[in-house]
Amino acid sequence: MSDSLNRVEISRSALRHNFTVCRELAGNAAIMPMVKADGYGHGMVECARVFATEGAEAFGVAEASEGAVLRKAGFDQPIFVIVGILPETLGDILKYKLTPALVDGEILSELSDRAVLNGTEVGLHIKADAGMGRQGCLPEDIPDLVNRIEKLPGLYLAGIMAHFPMADEFDSPNTLHVFSRFTKAIKEIEENIPEGCILHIANSGGLFHFDETRLNMVRPGISLYGCYPEGEPRKADENESLEPVMKFTTRIIQVRTVASGSGLGYGHTFTTVRKTQLAVLPVGYEDGYLRSLSNKAEVLVHGRRAPVVGRVSMNLTLADITDIDSDIRQGDEVVLLGRQGDDIITADEIASWMDTISYEVLCLFGNLNRRYYVD
Numbered sequence: 004m005s006d007s008l009n010r011v012e013i014s015r016s017a018l019r020h021n022f023t024v025c026r027e028l029a030g031n032a033a034i035m036p037m038v039k040a041d042g043y044g045h046g047m048v049e050c051a052r053v054f055a056t057e058g059a060e061a062f063g064v065a066e067a068s069e070g071a072v073l074r075k076a077g078f079d080q081p082i083f084v085i086v087g088i089l090p091e092t093l094g095d096i097l098k099y100k101l102t103p104a105l106v107d108g109e110i111l112s113e114l115s116d117r118a119v120l121n122g123t124e125v126g127l128h129i130k131a132d133a134g135m136g137r138q139g140c141l142p143e144d145i146p147d148l149v150n151r152i153e154k155l156p157g158l159y160l161a162g163i164m165a166h167f168p169m170a171d172e173f174d175s176p177n178t179l180h181v182f183s184r185f186t187k188a189i190k191e192i193e194e195n196i197p198e199g200c201i202l203h204i205a206n207s208g209g210l211f212h213f214d215e216t217r218l219n220m221v222r223p224g225i226s227l228y229g230c231y232p233e234g235e236p237r238k239a240d241e242n243e244s245l246e247p248v249m250k251f252t253t254r255i256i257q258v259r260t261v262a263s264g265s266g267l268g269y270g271h272t273f274t275t276v277r278k279t280q281l282a283v284l285p286v287g288y289e290d291g292y293l294r295s296l297s298n299k300a301e302v303l304v305h306g307r308r309a310p311v312v313g314r315v316s317m318n319l320t321l322a323d324i325t326d327i328d329s330d331i332r333q334g335d336e337v338v339l340l341g342r343q344g345d346d347i348i349t350a351d352e353i354a355s356w357m358d359t360i361s362y363e364v365l366c367l368f369g370n371l372n373r374r375y376y377v378d
């Protein structure tokens with residue numbers, strides 16, 4: 004594949020730095036980097052390599068198929084499949100020795116039969132809904148699942164987990180409420196829990212704001228990719244400061260000047276009120292630079308901010324460079340996400356223009372464009 008004019012650059016040193024920040028905060032807890040969604044758009048295998056070198060104890064993916072890719076790439080850490088299992092994914096679970104979340108008892112006897120037939124043992128993590136209100140068993144159903152796993156051959160209880168719905172809001176009482184529901188349920192069955200069973204609940208929000216929730220293992224995602232779970236602004240502790248990992252750039256395909264009163268692009272959603280110099284950018288919603296950024300976003304040209312004017316279309320976007328008094332030429336680099344000169348456009352800032360969160364911005368840009376690893 005030839006190079007596109009649009010580039011996503013991933014900084015391995017920033018990944019390493021962010022992992023170190025998480026390690027520091029995690030204390031004695033193990034770290035399971037979440038590398039689902041192709042590493043939140045940063046490349047699952049490449050990121051997992053960095054985290055493995057830094058000592059990650061496990062990896063978290065959404066589906067068994069992603070776990071298969073990690074195994075084939077040579078990782079031997081436990082790989083946790085967070086969305087659970089259907090009969091057709093059992094093949095991958097067994098073949099690649101993946102560790103699935105167990106959300107109810109439906110699959111248990113079939114899984115046990117298949118494991119025995121294969122001569123292997125499958126480790127399971129019970130996924131409890133302790134207040135997330137999305138997926139899993141209720142806390143009161145944990146004991147029954149623990150007992151059934153114990154009785155069935157070929158299966159063992161490797162962990163029990165839950166997930167926080169609001170750990171990004173550090174003044175919300177919800178997190179400690181969910182945490183106590185989880186720990187209370189565990190306490191009641193303490194003597195039935197096998198040794199080595201890993202208890203885990205903290206995502207980035209839990210890790211950064213609620214020390215007591217770290218338990219045996221933490222599951223950071225967004226913080227490893229350089230964004231704070233609560234977005235910006237944030238009063239970051241010096242030694243908790245994260246580095247953005249992704250940069251998204253394009254190149255000016257044309258510089259042109261239009262008269263005052265010119266309607267720009269589809270729908271003429273912007274009309275110039277002065278003689279305007281435009282940079283035409285070969286990027287659009289096909290590349291994840293969504294239409295909702297029309298007339299809202301800013302880009303960096305020669306280290307200065309230029310507003311996006313008119314509709315973002317499939318492959319073309321316009322930036323108003325009239326106020327930038329340097330010699331801007333066709334071919335010059337334009338930064339859509341990341342640093343140029345003294346300024347930086349963050350994923351959180353783009354997310355605010357798109358009315359979404361940094362997670363979605365990173366997935367869109369990273370997974371729709373060619374990635375380059377720069378250090």
Ligand SMILES: *Cc1c(COP(=O)(O)O)cnc(C)c1O
Pocket residue numbers: 037085166205206207208222223224225226232
């Ligand atoms: C995605 C995910 C995480 C990571 O959350 P961040 O907010 O990105 O840190 C942790 N746990 C589960 C179950 C997840 O699905």
